[in-house]
Amino acid sequence: MAIKPLGKRVLVKKLDPEEKKSAGGIVLPDSAKSEKVVRAEVVAVGTDEKLEVKVGDQIIISDSxxxxxxxxxxxxxxxxxxxxxxxxxx
Amino acid sequence: MAIKPLGKRVLVKKLDPEEKKSAGGIVLPDSAKSEKVVRAEVVAVGTDEKLEVKVGDQIIISDSxxxxxxxxxxxxxxxxxxxxxxxxxx
Amino acid sequence: MAIKPLGKRVLVKKLDPEEKKSAGGIVLPDSAKSEKVVRAEVVAVGTDEKLEVKVGDQIIISDSxxxxxxxxxxxxxxxxxxxxxxxxxx
Amino acid sequence: MAIKPLGKRVLVKKLDPEEKKSAGGIVLPDSAKSEKVVRAEVVAVGTDEKLEVKVGDQIIISDSxxxxxxxxxxxxxxxxxxxxxxxxxx
Amino acid sequence: MAIKPLGKRVLVKKLDPEEKKSAGGIVLPDSAKSEKVVRAEVVAVGTDEKLEVKVGDQIIISDSxxxxxxxxxxxxxxxxxxxxxxxxxx
Amino acid sequence: MAIKPLGKRVLVKKLDPEEKKSAGGIVLPDSAKSEKVVRAEVVAVGTDEKLEVKVGDQIIISDSxxxxxxxxxxxxxxxxxxxxxxxxxx
Amino acid sequence: MAIKPLGKRVLVKKLDPEEKKSAGGIVLPDSAKSEKVVRAEVVAVGTDEKLEVKVGDQIIISDSxxxxxxxxxxxxxxxxxxxxxxxxxx
Structure with missing residues (x-):
């Protein structure tokens, strides 16, 4: 990957709905009562040594x-x- | 549980009203004068070592x-x- | 008491006006010029070790x-x- | 005094205008260009050890x-x- | 001086325009493009030991x-x- | 370069669209759903010793x-x- | 100079446009897309020991x-x- 995130940033790839369902059967419903979230996979991690995720992790992120x-x-x-x-x- | 919360987050399951009443007879009334709260049970805890709850704890949370x-x-x-x-x- | 407050929270019971007057003769008037306050008794204290009140203390709290x-x-x-x-x- | 302030709070008694004038001849004018202030006497001090006033001090406070x-x-x-x-x- | 400022406060006396001009020939113009300031002399300093001004200093202050x-x-x-x-x- | 940035600032030169495409084939699409970003090259770095970029680095910056x-x-x-x-x- | 800035403040003299151009050929264009800046020369520095500029430095400042x-x-x-x-x- 040619992109190196700085600090506490990570580069991720969103998972499409098909992949979302297969991965552990987890669904992230849209809700007017909570923040919108999406599933993604970590592709590159930032320069900060205390990051809690690593390349390859499947994660849930805010759709910020x-x-x-x-x-x-x-x-x-x-x-x-x-x-x-x-x-x-x- | 396939979901591992990060940092100071926990994964919880809301308790339904029937369960709410049986658990110690505690009721959380809706009130225009205070924040809305719900009863829940802790299902998974985050990566932060200083969390004060553990899996299985019944808790009162803000309906944030x-x-x-x-x-x-x-x-x-x-x-x-x-x-x-x-x-x-x- | 079945409820254990977390961190710097305490569980209190409001004192009714009759009890309010008897306890040291202190009155907390409503005022448009200051915050509203109420009298209460501490029933359970949180997990933080530096709390300055203990169970049984009669206290004055903001009606927040x-x-x-x-x-x-x-x-x-x-x-x-x-x-x-x-x-x-x- | 039956009231023990917590932390960095103090309990004070406002001085009436007559007393205000006699105490060192100091006047605190109302002004649209500055915060409103009042004269008071400290009656009880909070639990914080670093408070800079003591019981009996005559002080100038914001009318907050x-x-x-x-x-x-x-x-x-x-x-x-x-x-x-x-x-x-x- | 009967007034002892607390903490990082100082008590000052505003200099009138005549005095302003004589003191080093400095003028503080009113400007819509910058904060309003006034000249003053320090009369008493607060209890904080790190204050950078002393009694007698002529200073420029915000007209806050x-x-x-x-x-x-x-x-x-x-x-x-x-x-x-x-x-x-x- | 005659300009020395102070602190945590850097001086950069924006890359034009042609250069943007050739450099690793990376495209930064405009999106109503995310912050606008641009590609640039670092020309001079600030006085802060902890800066994570150096002169010559190709970077992605917010169009702030x-x-x-x-x-x-x-x-x-x-x-x-x-x-x-x-x-x-x- | 009769004016001694306090803390992290400096006293500067704005450079006029003629001087601006001659000093290294640098121009600071007005732009609706970025903060307005001006060129200036440092005339006196504040009491803070960590200031990164010294008397005589030509600097770029925000027109704040x-x-x-x-x-x-x-x-x-x-x-x-x-x-x-x-x-x-x-």
Whole structure:
């Protein structure tokens, strides 16, 4: 991967709905009563040594305005702050 | 449980009203004069070592917008920040 | 008491006006010029070791929106943050 | 005094205008260009060891909304945060 | 001086325009593009040991709403937070 | 370069779209759902020793209002806070 | 110079457009997309020992509302917080 996130940021790839369902059968419903979240996989981690996720982790992230879309070749990625990561799906 | 919360977050399952009453006879009335709260049980705890709750604890949490709904199989869960936990019901 | 407050929270029982007057003859007038306060008795203390009140203390608290009402059996309680406690009545 | 302020709070008694004038001849004019202040005497100090005033000090305080009125017997008092105390009148 | 400021506050006396001009020929123009400032002389300093001004210093202060007017005898003073002091005029 | 940024600031030169595509084939799409970002090259670094980028690094930065345009001779530069740098493109 | 800035403030003299161009050929264009900046020369530095500029430095500063205009004799100066200094022009 040619992109190296800085500090507490990670680069992730969103998982599409099909993949979402297969991965442990977990669904993230849209709800007017809670924050919107999406499933993603970690592709590159930032320079901060205390990051709690590693490349390959499947994670649940907030669908935050601070997430930044990056396209490399055919693939879409998101640059995401660690504070937007809610959980790892094991 | 396939979901591992990060940092100071916990994964909980809301208790339904029937269960609520049986557990120690505690009722959490809705009130225009105070924050809305719900009863829940801790299903998984985050990576932070200083969390004050453990799996199985029955707790009272704020019904906060920052709580995030997650569905696994037939079950609904909430990802909740520790700061939203008000008390443990023993 | 079946409810264990977390961190810097305490569980209190409001004192009714009759009890208020008898306890040292102290009155807390409503005033448009200052915050509203109420008298209460500490029923359970949180897990933080530096709390300055103990079970049985009669205290003056802000009538804050962040206070949360809890009913156990016939009794009404409030979950209150320590920062809302203004004074102990000795 | 039956009231023990917590933390960085003090219990004070407002001085009436007559007393204000006699105490060192100091006047605190109302002004649209500055915060409103009042003269008071410290009656009880909080549990914080670093408080800079002691019982008996005559002080100048902000007439802040966060001040809380308390009546004991015939006397009116104010519970005041130390940050609202501007100066000691010696 | 009968007034002892607390913490990082100082008591100052505003210099009138005549005095302003004579002291080093410095003028503080009113400007819509910058904060309003006034010249003053330090009369008493607060209890904080790290204050950077001393009694007798001529200073430039912000004409802030947080400044509080105090009258003793014939003289008007201002109670001013150190953060409102911009410079010393030597 | 005649401009030495202070603290955690860096001086960068924006890369034009042609250069953007050639550098690793990375595209930064505009999106109403995320912050706007641009590609740039670091020309000078600030005085803070903990900066994570060096002269010559190709980076992705937020197109922030706090970025300041500077022209030297024929060239346009931006003064950018390190917090606006999202990633290094290797 | 008769004015000694306090803390992290510096006293500067704005450079006029003619001087701006000659000094290294640097131009600071007005832009609706970025903060407004001006060129200036440091005339006096504050009492804080960690200031990164010294008397005589040519600097780029934000044209901030918190800058305060001071006139001494025929000359106009600005009192500026260090955080408003973006870069040194060498």
């Amino acid at each position: 305005f601070s997430n930044t879309e990056v396209i490399e070749g055919e693939e879409k990625y998101l640059l995401v702050k660690e504070s937007e990561i809610l959980a790892i799906v094991e | 917008f920052s709580n995030t709904e997650v569905i696994e199989g037939e079950e609904k869960y909430l990802l909740v920040k520790e700061s939203e936990i008000l008390a443990i019901v023993e | 929106f962040s206070n949360t009402e809890v009913i156990e059996g016939e009794e009404k309680y409030l979950l209150v943050k320590e920062s809302e406690i203004l004074a102990i009545v000795e | 909304f966060s001040n809380t009125e308390v009546i004991e017997g015939e006397e009116k008092y104010l519970l005041v945060k130390e940050s609202e105390i501007l100066a000691i009148v010696e | 709403f947080s400044n509080t007017e105090v009258i003793e005898g014939e003289e008007k003073y201002l109670l001013v937070k150190e953060s409102e002091i911009l410079a010393i005029v030597e | 209002f706090s970025n300041t345009e500077v022209i030297e001779g024929e060239e346009k530069y931006l003064l950018v806070k390190e917090s606006e740098i999202l990633a290094i493109v290797e | 509302f918190s800058n305060t205009e001071v006139i001494e004799g025929e000359e106009k100066y600005l009192l500026v917080k260090e955080s408003e200094i973006l870069a040194i022009v060498e």
